[in-house]
Amino acid sequence: MLSINNLRVVYHDVISVLNGISLEVKEGEILVIIGANGAGKTTLLRTIAGMIHFYNGDIIDGDIKMGDVSIKGLDSSDIMKRYSLTYVMEDRPIFEYLTIEENLKAASYSRWDNKVKDDIEMVLDYFPGLKRTFNRRAGYASGGEQQMLAIGMALMTKPRMLLLDEPSLGLAPLITRELFQIIQKLNRSGITVVLVEQNAFAALNIGNRGYVVEMGRVVLDGEGQELLKNEDVREFYLGAGETTRKSFKDAKRYKRRKRWL
Amino acid sequence: MIDFLQAVGDGIFIGLVYALLGLCIVIIFKASETFNFAIGEFLVFGAFLFYVLFFDLGFPIVVAFPVGLAAAAAVGGIIEWFSIRPLLGRSPLSMTMVTLGLAMVMRAVIQFIWGSHSYSFFLELPDITVEKGEFLFISDPIWAGMLSIVTFIVILLFLFRTRWGLAIRAVSEDQAKAMAFGINARFILLIIWAISAACIAVAGIMISNFGALSVTSVSVGLRSIPVVLIGGMDSIIGALVAGIIVGVTESLAGAYIEPLGLVGFKEVAPYFMMLIVLFIRPYGLFGTVRIERV
Ligand SMILES: Nc1ncnc2c1ncn2[C@@H]1O[C@H](COP(=O)(O)OP(=O)(O)OP(=O)(O)O)[C@@H](O)[C@H]1O
Numbered sequence: 117m118l119s120i121n122n123l124r125v126v127y128h129d130v131i132s133v134l135n136g137i138s139l140e141v142k143e144g145e146i147l148v149i150i151g152a153n154g155a156g157k158t159t160l161l162r163t164i165a166g167m168i169h170f171y172n173g174d175i176i177d178g179d180i181k182m183g184d185v186s187i188k189g190l191d192s193s194d195i196m197k198r199y200s201l202t203y204v205m206e207d208r209p210i211f212e213y214l215t216i217e218e219n220l221k222a223a224s225y226s227r228w229d230n231k232v233k234d235d236i237e238m239v240l241d242y243f244p245g246l247k248r249t250f251n252r253r254a255g256y257a258s259g260g261e262q263q264m265l266a267i268g269m270a271l272m273t274k275p276r277m278l279l280l281d282e283p284s285l286g287l288a289p290l291i292t293r294e295l296f297q298i299i300q301k302l303n304r305s306g307i308t309v310v311l312v313e314q315n316a317f318a319a320l321n322i323g324n325r326g327y328v329v330e331m332g333r334v335v336l337d338g339e340g341q342e343l344l345k346n347e348d349v350r351e352f353y354l355g356a357g358e359t360t361r362k363s364f365k366d367a368k369r370y371k372r373r374k375r376w377l
Numbered sequence: 378m379i380d381f382l383q384a385v386g387d388g389i390f391i392g393l394v395y396a397l398l399g400l401c402i403v404i405i406f407k408a409s410e411t412f413n414f415a416i417g418e419f420l421v422f423g424a425f426l427f428y429v430l431f432f433d434l435g436f437p438i439v440v441a442f443p444v445g446l447a448a449a450a451a452v453g454g455i456i457e458w459f460s461i462r463p464l465l466g467r468s469p470l471s472m473t474m475v476t477l478g479l480a481m482v483m484r485a486v487i488q489f490i491w492g493s494h495s496y497s498f499f500l501e502l503p504d505i506t507v508e509k510g511e512f513l514f515i516s517d518p519i520w521a522g523m524l525s526i527v528t529f530i531v532i533l534l535f536l537f538r539t540r541w542g543l544a545i546r547a548v549s550e551d552q553a554k555a556m557a558f559g560i561n562a563r564f565i566l567l568i569i570w571a572i573s574a575a576c577i578a579v580a581g582i583m584i585s586n587f588g589a590l591s592v593t594s595v596s597v598g599l600r601s602i603p604v605v606l607i608g609g610m611d612s613i614i615g616a617l618v619a620g621i622i623v624g625v626t627e628s629l630a631g632a633y634i635e636p637l638g639l640v641g642f643k644e645v646a647p648y649f650m651m652l653i654v655l656f657i658r659p660y661g662l663f664g665t666v667r668i669e670r671v
């Protein structure tokens with residue numbers, strides 16, 4: 117469905133963040149992307165969603181394709197309209213000064229039809245917790261409610277593909293589990309999901325496939341369960357290595373070797 | 378006492394015009410953190426557009442007024458397209474600097490087209506002068522105040538009752554988030570500039586109606602600075618309250634302080650008021666206190 121080929125992205129013409137990353141998203145799957153802080157995951161999603169220019173970034177090489185068509189350089193609203201792709205930014209991208217209802221309506225701007233009321237009902241079915249604070253400013257909602265709202269807003273855009281950037285950020289484990297169940301439910305309803313997560317264990321558990329990103333490149337990929345069993349992934353991302361902990365020096369050398377993969 | 382009330386009343390009517398100017402600054406500031414220093418030039422340019430339609434071409438006012446405002450809006454949109462849009466995502470400061478340059482270019486264009494002399498400007502609106510006892514409120518300022526408050530309310534209804542308004546408020550809160558949810562922030566910014574330009578034109582027409590129109594009227598735009606700083610750069614209600622405060626301050630200074638021999642104090646009184654307010658509330662009366670993380 118979506119394929120990224122040897123993509124290179126720099127910020128401010130000099131800060132190279134994506135260094136030739138290639139990956140593929142298949143229709144109907146949940147694809148998990150994990151990687152350390154600063155690996156370039158958010159940058160990748162911004163680039164796919166057509167928002168990289170807004171952050172003073174540039175694509176200097178490579179291509180992004182939807183099917184056979186290149187979407188490189190398209191504006192975010194074009195990408196959303198033509199390919200029904202919606203990017204849920206990290207850190208709960210809600211409008212704090214608008215009410216929950218207004219947030220949902222604002223997110224339906226790109227469609228401009230009269231089904232908005234029905235869709236708000238649909239979102240409230242997915243996230244019944246939002247009903248309680250429907251007419252209050254979203255800034256007062258809890259972290260969990262805000263994240264649910266953010267995904268609810270994304271649903272208002274009628275996506276076929278969702279890019280979720282660390283949705284579990286700052287949420288209690290129980291809420292995270294609920295959230296991931298909802299993500300699975302959305303996926304079953306036909307939405308392809310790209311899930312960027314620090315919470316690698318939970319994410320890989322619901323994901324069909326996963327990529328590990330380091331320094332703006334893919335260093336490892338595989339089935340979700342396969343990656344969960346992978347010793348390197350366990351050590352670096354799940355904090356549960358089976359062998360005795362390697363020293364920091366080893367880890368560094370290890371990482372450097374990985375980067376050239 | 379009569380004098381005092383008379384001065385306050387006069388101040389309120391003119392203050393409503395200032396409030397409208399403040400609103401024009403505030404909606405742009407809320408959306409892009411840019412201060413539009415070209416407001417005085419927009420004001421004169423908008424008034425001249427109306428002048429051409431009404432006085433030169435002789436259209437009736439019911440045609441000239443809306444068409445003039447639409448033309449002003451179009452000019453605002455076009456100017457945004459060329460000068461502000463390319464800077465989207467850059468620092469708000471660079472946009473503010475661009476408006477300074479814009480002010481000079483627009484002033485040159487105005488002088489090139491219309492010269493520097495005064496054009497007499499008289500709308501012949503129905504006389505609604507109020508004369509009760511010892512009070513006398515002249516027709517033109519009443520019209521100006523009323524039309525300004527009506528425009529103000531129309532803008533508020535637009536912002537809070539329509540979908541476009543909702544999109545504007547969303548973009549004002551965060552451009553990136555709005556873009557991610559499919560709101561075309563670039564287009565919304567264009568709309569905001571167009572609306573702002575049209576409202577400034579309303580103020581420009583009303584102010585010109587007090588006397589004459591010439592390029593020197595650009596200085597009226599400066600009145601918006603004390604207004605938005607007193608009210609708070611990002612507060613709509615602040616613009617309304619502060620507009621009235623500035624109008625009344627000016628009028629009281631004219632009535633009580635200027636006769637003491639301080640000629641011209643009327644012009645600077647709002648700035649004194651502004652300093653006092655900023656001393657007590659650095660973000661203005663209604664401004665949001667923000668913590669900037671660098
Ligand atoms: N607008 C920007 N301008 C310059 N550099 C940026 C910009 N945004 C991100 N960076 C840099 O790009 C690198 C990758 O950032 P990115 O946000 O893509 O990482 P990430 O994988 O999402 O990290 P995290 O897990 O912390 O969210 C970081 O070093 C960051 O400092």
Ligand SMILES: [Mg+2]
Binds near residue numbers: 157158159206281
């Ligand atoms: Mg990130």
